[in-house]
Amino acid sequence: MSKPVKSILILVAVVAVGYLLYSKIFAGEDAAPAASGRGGGGPMVQRVAVDVFVVSPSAYQNKITTTGTVLPNEEVELRSEIAGRVTSINFKEGTRVQKGQLLVTVNDAELRAQLQKLESNQKLYRDMEERQRTLLKKEYISAQEYDQVSNQLATATADIQALKATLAKAYIRAPFDGVIGLRQVSEGSYVSATTPITRIVDISPVKIDFAIPGRYSQQVKAGDKITFTVEGNPKVYDASVYAVQPGIDPTTRTLQVRALFDNKNEEVKPGAFVSVALSLQNSDDAILIPTESIIPEATGHKIYLAKNGKAVPQMVKIGQRSETLIQIVEGVAPGDTIIRSGIMQLRDGSNLNIRKVQKADEPETTAQQPAAKE
Template identity: 30%
Template sequence: MAVLLRSLPLLLSALLAGQVLAADGPLVEVVPVKQMAVRDELITFGSLRSDESVMIRPEIEGRLASLHFREGQAVTAGDLLVSLDDAIARAELAQARANLDLAEKNHQRAQMLFQRGASNAQALDEAQSQLQAARASQALAQARLDKTQIKAPYDGVLGLRQASVGDYLSAGQNIVNLEVLDPLKVDFRIPQKAVAQVRLGQTVEISLDTYPGERFQGEIFAINPRLDEVGRSQAIRAHIGNDDRRLRPGQFVRVSVILAERAEALVIPEEAVMPVGEQLLVNLVVDGSVEQREVRLGKRFDGLVEVREGLEGDETVISAGWQKVRPGLAVRSKSGERQR
């Protein structure tokens, strides 16, 4: 008992010394493991195109009588855009109607005579043929008249006109372009090695310098089955909604094809990873002491890295100062979490 009493001060001193050592352990920065959405993306570039684009042109030649639109105007399908001079077409239609009326009367007489036996079948056939020709001539004249009125084939926005009232237009001459702006098409290409990763219905996002920091979402609706033999790339087309008309055909865009998305991926700072040979390790703080764990990493972005295997999500990792620690060592820690 006397020996125990004499050694008690020494034991207390040793315990106090141990506490001081623990309190004086290395100071490290720690951050909790985060859970956030992580995407695998295929990045490429493309161009915006109108969903439909047509140049309004006359099918027949004639003088431009009147324009029924303003440049840049939004129109709906069936709206009258251009009228050509129709005086000749109306006269031709009137002539065709008169010829048809005569052919119908001749056909009726031929039928009557044939029924009475006063005419033969050949005369009836000739009258029938003349009647059909007259009907065709009227339909042709009516079609020519209809083509003097040029209408919008679908809803869209008109561009800049290239003809004026009084111009004599030849068939196929440009008058004005019509563009469908909602939705827009985005055309882009992917390399041969990524062909198996892209499919119909896949989500894409585009960004452009005009709207920094913004992304516009769309969906792939067409894939060219044939690869380009020169560049070994595949042409892809997607639709992008544009109801607010902020996007314009012809713009150059950055395209991100969303290959996969993990809603609750585990993420840590890149600097928390310690490479040791072929291994990738992270240092955890568990009950004030260091614990090492091997991990398998995924995507890297913005100074962060995804951890696919090795963590559960409730750990705290050492983000700075792990070079001076070892497994089992007691450490002092402070929060090193930064706003990103």
């Protein structure tokens, strides 16, 4: 073999060996991290540090708190049904009046004159009817002639009744027992059907008008007890529900309720703003969890459960709430472990590092974590 050919073969062999060594070195470097990940010898996957709450049944007083308004038992604005001049005012502002009591008189002179005229005509037609009836019995006149006079008498009588009804409108009387308000007219004022004269209200008892969420519509009924306080007054009053709206308002999704308070001392005034507490059926095995565990969503409310060291989302249906606890009526069972902190860092399936565990009616305890392997 010639010397040039031998040199070329040696060069090719050196290049091939160099390529193999290069591939071996760099392939090993790339494989090392992969092997490290598969073998589990790498760093521990990051966990979310959380506190948890273990659910257990608790006694709970189901109470709805809301706001409302005081309404009078009865209230009406007095107006005259006929137009005319006020001739007398027979009440003092702010005093009690009795049903049927005469309050205001509108000029009735013209109506009385018309009534006197009609009553005179009625007497005349009655005398004529009596004579015609006697003649009819003796067959001196026809039945048709008698009917004409009889019809005149009936017409006169009807006219008198109509005028008396109109005349009665000139005397404005109290429609019920109550307290008369401030008058808006004076004697000599001209009034019509659009002129307000005064108001009369019955404030013993008064009505407490309030609304509750529609989801409690099956739990409230006539006879239920409420307590309420009036704005600016710490005194607590007791009242009883007497009426419930038959349907839920489709706009506000609330149910209108009214209670009755006797108000014997007339200390609660109509129009006052009140805070109302309505007690519903108490429960001995309610599910209560910390309020901070709830995550509001467009479709409802969500919580995270701690199961096998991972975060598991769960949709729930909520009930009443206090400052620290909220009632869960659907979606959680006794023994479930609820995540109450670190919620913003959680994702479905997040690994958990449980720091503190709390049970209902028990103080928090620090969770014992397994020692890390070196």
